[in-house]
Amino acid sequence: MSVAEERADNIRMLRDSAAAVVPRGSDLARIRALRFGMPGFDRDVWREIGEMGWIGLRLPEAAGGAGLGMAEFCALAEELGRGLVPEPLVTGAMAARMLGDATPPALVDGSRIILPAWQERADTVAAGTDTRLDAGRVTGRKVFVPMAAGADAFLVTTREGLALVAADAPGVTLDCAKTQDGGHWGTVTFEAAPAEPVPGTTEAAIEEATLATAAYLLGVMEQGFAMTLEYLRTRKQFGRPIGSFQALQHRAADLKLQIALSRASIESAAATLDAGPLSPRRRAAVSRAKARAADASLLVTRQAIQLHGGIGYTDEYDVGLYLRKAMVLANAFGSAQTHRTRFAALMPEDDDV
Template sequence: MSASAAGVAPFSGDRAESIEMIRDSARGLLGTDLARVRKLRFTEPGFDGGLLRQMGEAGWIGLAVSEEAGGTGLGMGEMVALAEEAGRALAPEPLIGCALSAHLLAAAGATELLGQLLAGEAVVLTAWQDRANTLSLASSAEGARAFVPMAGGATHILWPVAEGKGVALHLLTRDQVTITTEATQDGGHLGTVAPKPFSGHGPGQHIADDIGAALTEALDRAALATAASLLGGMEASFAMTLEYLKTRQQFGKIIGTFQSLQHKAADAKMQVALTRAAVEQAAAALDDGATGEAAQAIVSRAKARASEAGMLVAQACVQLHGGIGYTDDYDVGLYMRRAMVQAPALGGAALHRKRFMALAPETEE
């Protein structure tokens, strides 16, 4: 049994203090008032550019980028803590997408644009997939790329392209692409990005010859951060639900005393605890140097758990609120809508379970 699964935090001492400082920073900047989130829903770009710049100034975008490359130089333990708090606050800013791009720009040595991204002055997003529910790079260099979160606010697009035996990285500015957006259930959007007509080998500016390994690592780290964001949403909606169960009365009794509701709440709490164990164990493994298939397997275990549990807990919380939980005016439903968007992002539960079994199959002793 892992330390996390046994109820012992995977980080301690100075590291635990560093992670708690990240949490405090996030709570202070993001706050707890969901009125901001409601105001931004179904608008474009759908997030607060000023707040994204503040995130950059706080070092969040480059949290896991090395100090040599201009980042903060922290680890995945801090990154998942930050993503968890962003999920708790339902922050619509594309923090995970920008962090993914920062990882690629650092690998490419594109220092000027990386500096702008880390400062929150540029919104650089990566268009890498052309179909849903995949971790595979798009097969075409010229075809449209889809499912780019909050793409309407991008100033630059990173465009990885399979060239020969490697993956080259191209950069396109906003005026070199056409972006069409489609609203998601939570009020954000996903963008489909198509390069405008170009000449030469690949669209935009060629900025790196082979970032294949960096892309694989960046996608895994983004998947784990998304799992952590789901965890934050689960904990926030569950805390909201517990408070409701303690105060709402029916038939002259507090509804939290009803055994059937206690059972459902206990099941939800178990799902939250198991997800936390999986996410924190994966972050600790990456920080301890796990690479290759070992890293991919443990990330897939965490993302599969979070994607499945995120929906189960969100649905349970809405149901435990009764009719009011289904109304758009009540905040618990916002967490369910966010879970509906994040659960399939960067691979859903089924995809990650399949990958985990392929990389770490069960064996009989």
């Protein structure tokens, strides 16, 4: 079996394994039951995710991981996006990548939830370093930690390096703000909180989590679009399926094109990251993919609501959940505008988002 064939087989198996948490047929009953609750996801499902090796997918085998590439991780994230899976795999895997060889087995197997606390301001792709680590204690403030109420510990970026802080440690205060999709962002304040300094790096982990978020958004827009096509085939007006009307066919074709362009950009960026160490061109590829996915996911899911007509605006109808997810994740790991700006700074003028 060639390398390409082996990789394609890995991707196929990962997509198939995602059915364990993304039931075929897109039954969103579990997702609806978890909305707006705390922690907003199921720890039993998280442990199952760990047992399947997804948290350590990008870790080398010597560190307890699967040693797979970004193409595989993006395929998995896409499948999770189709099912609006709320478990924070992207950021959990990000923490593992930040720690590298120092990743504790409890994080990889899902028995302990460690989430990265790396942002100190909105709309950024750079880890904040205003937080201080002094004499084994962390002082500072981190924002936009997704699903933070479910964390057992936070992996905190500081001026002096990475630090592991227990979520229930003295000096740790968590303030959660609910989001449109039924989840939440956490603002974590550390006031001389006891911490364990740990080795690790952030740059590659942030880039990979950014691209995985784009892939998740690809799954969101694909499933929202699939639901819309099914509705256009079955909803009748004047004795005909509304999908037979040329104006609606043109709108659907435009949306399909946006999805195809997003997929091409994400797959290209994944191949670029897998080809070697970080470079300006590889960062630019990530920004191109994230900008496309952010804009396209909002366009596709908003149009999906409109093409469904009045029923699409009701909360009881599932298509609206896809728009809500796109609204939350479009700006995660940097907005489309932030990534267009970064792309322009990193790439030659003859390349375009």
